[in-house]
Every structure is written in C-alpha cells, then in structure tokens.
Amino acid sequence: xxxxxxxxxxxxxxxxxxxxxxxxxxxxxxxxxxxxxxxxxxxxxxxxxxxxxxxxxxxxxxxxxxxxxxxxxxxxxxxxxxxxxxxxxxxxxxxxxxxxxxxxxxxxxxxxxxxxxxxxxxxxxxxxxxxxxxxxxxxxxxxxxxxxxxxxxxxxxxxxxxxxxxxx
Numbered sequence: 001x002x003x004x005x006x007x008x009x010x011x012x013x014x015x016x017x018x019x020x021x022x023x024x025x026x027x028x029x030x031x032x033x034x035x036x037x038x039x040x041x042x043x044x045x046x047x048x049x050x051x052x053x054x055x056x057x058x059x060x061x062x063x064x065x066x067x068x069x070x071x072x073x074x075x076x077x078x079x080x081x082x083x084x085x086x087x088x089x090x091x092x093x094x095x096x097x098x099x100x101x102x103x104x105x106x107x108x109x110x111x112x113x114x115x116x117x118x119x120x121x122x123x124x125x126x127x128x129x130x131x132x133x134x135x136x137x138x139x140x141x142x143x144x145x146x147x148x149x150x151x152x153x154x155x156x157x158x159x160x161x162x163x164x165x166x167x168x
Contacts, residue, residue: 015104022143029081033064072096099129
C-alpha cells in the first residue's frame with residue numbers, strides 16, 4: 001500500500017470511530033494509533049460519557065498504545081485523527097514520542113498542529129512530530145459540521161416544543 005492509500009485507509013477507520021462518538025452524543029472525533037501495519041490503540045471522544053475532560057479520542061488511543069507496547073514511549077507510531085489535535089493531545093503526543101500525526105480537518109479554534117498553535121513542531125520542544133494534514137479533510141469536516149447542525153436543530157426543536165407548552 002502506498003503512503004497515500006495507507007493514510008486514507010487508516011483515516012477511514014478513524015472516521016468509523018468518530019461515528020461511534022456521534023452515536024454516544026459526543027463530538028465525532030476518532031483516532032487510530034498504528035505501528036507498522038498494526039493497530040495498537042484506537043479511541044473516540046468520550047469526555048461527556050466518562051465525565052473526564054481528558055477522554056479525547058487521541059488520549060484514549062495513546063493510552064491503549066502504551067499498554068500494548070508496555071512503554072510510554074510510542075516510538076515509530078503514527079496517529080490518525082479526524083480533527084487536528086488540541087494542546088492537551090498535542091502535548092501527550094510530544095511526551096509519548098509519536099513519530100507522525102495524520103489528521104483530517106483543521107481546527108481553527110483550538111488546533112495545536114499549526115492552525116492556532118504549533119505545539120508539535122515548536123523548536124523549543126524536545127521532540128517534533130511529523131505532520132500530514134488534510135487526509136480526507138472534506139469527509140472529516142463534513143461529519144463535524146453535520147453533527148453540530150443536527151445538535152442545533154435538536155435544541156431549536158426542544159425550545160419550540162417548550163414554547164408551545166407554556167401558557168400565554
């Protein structure tokens with residue numbers, strides 16, 4: 001498999017995981033940690049359900065990878081994520097020595113792989129992560145847009161329902 005085909009293959013897997021987050025009412029972000037051709041960690045956003053602000057897809061995948069490798073150093077791994085990581089997740093990738101990040105959609109509000117900040121490539125860091133951005137970006141961004149559009153429609157319907165139940 002060429003690098004492009006391989007990147008798309010794993011990103012599609014991450015999209016499948018993102019759908020699981022959506023189904024659980026979480027922001028649909030999925031992550032897959034790969035070493036060679038082997039999945040060593042995967043996750044989807046779960047901070048709401050787990051009542052845990054650190055339960056981002058990337059963190060869950062990195063934790064699984066550490067357990068599989070029996071090492072917090074995740075050398076020679078690639079993390080595939082549907083959305084550009086935040087500062088927390090980028091920091092965990094640096095500390096874990098992830099070799100490469102491949103992500104789909106940019107996150108202009110909180111992205112720490114170059115959109116808002118560049119934690120992963122900052123020259124002051126003791127480890128830099130190679131970055132490939134925009135893999136299946138359209139599909140990744142569309143899932144997020146669709147999710148938030150759906151959530152806004154749900155809230156609007158609830159407000160209208162409540163308005164109809166209130167006496168004049």
